[in-house]
Amino acid sequence: MDGMSSLMTRPEFWVPVLAIFGVTAAALRMTAVNRRVLKQDTMAVGRVERDGDSLAVRRGAGGATAGEPTEAPIAGVAADHPRVTFADVAGLDEAIAELREVTEYLSDPERFRLLGAELPKGILLQGQPGCGKTLLARALAGETGVPFYFVSAASFVEKFVGLGAARVRELFAEAKKNAPSIVFIDELDAVGRRRDADGGGGREFDNTLNQLLVELDGFGGSSGVLLLGATNRPELIDPALVRPGRFDRRIEISRPDVTGREKILRLHAASRPFSGRVDWAAVAANTAGLSAAELANIVNEGALLAARRHRQMISPEDLDEAAARVLSGTRSSRLMDDDEKQLLAAHEAGHALLSVLVKGMQIPSQVSIVGRAGMLEKSAWAGDDDRSALTKRELLARLIVLLGGRAAELHLFGEPSTGAEDDLKHAATLARRMVERWAMTGRFELAAGQAEGPRHYFEGSAGGVEVRTLLARAEQAAVVILADHDAQLRAIAGRLFERETLSGLEVQELAGRRPPRVALAAIRPIRSAASFD
Numbered sequence: 001m002d003g004m005s006s007l008m009t010r011p012e013f014w015v016p017v018l019a020i021f022g023v024t025a026a027a028l029r030m031t032a033v034n035r036r037v038l039k040q041d042t043m044a045v046g047r048v049e050r051d052g053d054s055l056a057v058r059r060g061a062g063g064a065t066a067g068e069p070t071e072a073p074i075a076g077v078a079a080d081h082p083r084v085t086f087a088d089v090a091g092l093d094e095a096i097a098e099l100r101e102v103t104e105y106l107s108d109p110e111r112f113r114l115l116g117a118e119l120p121k122g123i124l125l126q127g128q129p130g131c132g133k134t135l136l137a138r139a140l141a142g143e144t145g146v147p148f149y150f151v152s153a154a155s156f157v158e159k160f161v162g163l164g165a166a167r168v169r170e171l172f173a174e175a176k177k178n179a180p181s182i183v184f185i186d187e188l189d190a191v192g193r194r195r196d197a198d199g200g201g202g203r204e205f206d207n208t209l210n211q212l213l214v215e216l217d218g219f220g221g222s223s224g225v226l227l228l229g230a231t232n233r234p235e236l237i238d239p240a241l242v243r244p245g246r247f248d249r250r251i252e253i254s255r256p257d258v259t260g261r262e263k264i265l266r267l268h269a270a271s272r273p274f275s276g277r278v279d280w281a282a283v284a285a286n287t288a289g290l291s292a293a294e295l296a297n298i299v300n301e302g303a304l305l306a307a308r309r310h311r312q313m314i315s316p317e318d319l320d321e322a323a324a325r326v327l328s329g330t331r332s333s334r335l336m337d338d339d340e341k342q343l344l345a346a347h348e349a350g351h352a353l354l355s356v357l358v359k360g361m362q363i364p365s366q367v368s369i370v371g372r373a374g375m376l377e378k379s380a381w382a383g384d385d386d387r388s389a390l391t392k393r394e395l396l397a398r399l400i401v402l403l404g405g406r407a408a409e410l411h412l413f414g415e416p417s418t419g420a421e422d423d424l425k426h427a428a429t430l431a432r433r434m435v436e437r438w439a440m441t442g443r444f445e446l447a448a449g450q451a452e453g454p455r456h457y458f459e460g461s462a463g464g465v466e467v468r469t470l471l472a473r474a475e476q477a478a479v480v481i482l483a484d485h486d487a488q489l490r491a492i493a494g495r496l497f498e499r500e501t502l503s504g505l506e507v508q509e510l511a512g513r514r515p516p517r518v519a520l521a522a523i524r525p526i527r528s529a530a531s532f533d
Contacts, residue, residue: 091260127253130293350408407478
């Protein structure tokens, strides 16, 4: 006992004992902290609640896998009140005119309700990047003074099933609570992309889109909520989303013409000290094909160059150098030189003149060589697809106008260009339907069981000769008609080259005020040996 007592009184005995107790206490403390953190993570993943609407995100039977991320609760949606108005938007006069009635409705809804008029459920702004779709949406909210909800469509799509749909419900519930209001979904194709037939509907992407469709059906014009969507790729959006009753109106936001470019340049230059020697009309004429964002960048680059050179005002030399900098990387793809403008002007003039001359075609409201619809996979001259019954004569007229651009190139320049690619695709599709589906060439045996889709024709294939003959006849007819009206064709092409955009009335005046329409009977002598009548 004396030995044991003497041992316990020594320092070398207590030092390791105390160290063991200290390490044990620290380990127990760290274990308790980890339990609390694990419990909080489990609750965050297991249940997300907001405004009484619970969203269950349950794990599988085997629990969460190692390294699986947890999802934070849904963030609140905040409304904005933009100070931008239509006065801050230039070069989009046609789009602003389309939105004027929406502005009046949101400002004074009773005046419209007394007449039974309802606010459109949705408006789709479609066009190329940098043309002002987002700015136009904010300007609409600024004009009306209503709450503005800006969301990106990509923020709806999440890994966990149900989170995207919950965010859609939350967004529309908040918008209805503060009605009248505007909901703007940017890059709509990110959530509204066309669904695959074999998708099964079990993906988070499909659930989010389905919830968006339900919300669009769940509120009417009387709710005071207007949905705006913006996309660069409207051909990718699911047809169920863009049908009437959900998106009732589509507005094309295209690249500005020469008049619009000058307005945009002057708008951005108004707040900067530019020299009076700057010729904005000349700058606009030399920047054909550029978007509004690129034009704003030119003005800003000019200001940066002038500041770098310690100048008090921005000179034309600064602006020229700024334009060269901006255009250096875009000249091959977007900027049009005089040769390309001349070719495009002739191409569009051929379409426009034939739409005036050929009986059975609707005269366009506007003809332009900028902002063409090729990127949207829809030819501006493909005609109206709303009609369910068309005669053979009307279909032949449509073929002639579709090939009018290529015919104008052949007549004026002696050779075709690649600019007719989209026209040829639509013309070939139409001719193929005439032969295979509607038996308009007498091939009744081809009318049954022909599926849609691309079909490669070879010499001697069923229907191939008839399709090729229809297209050749239409192109030959277009060339002959344009040759007979050479003066009008050159007048329209020259005016398009100068102004880049013409109204339908101006096209009619250049073609001869209300000229007599050329009936399709006039092209009968041009037929090939194969007669289809």
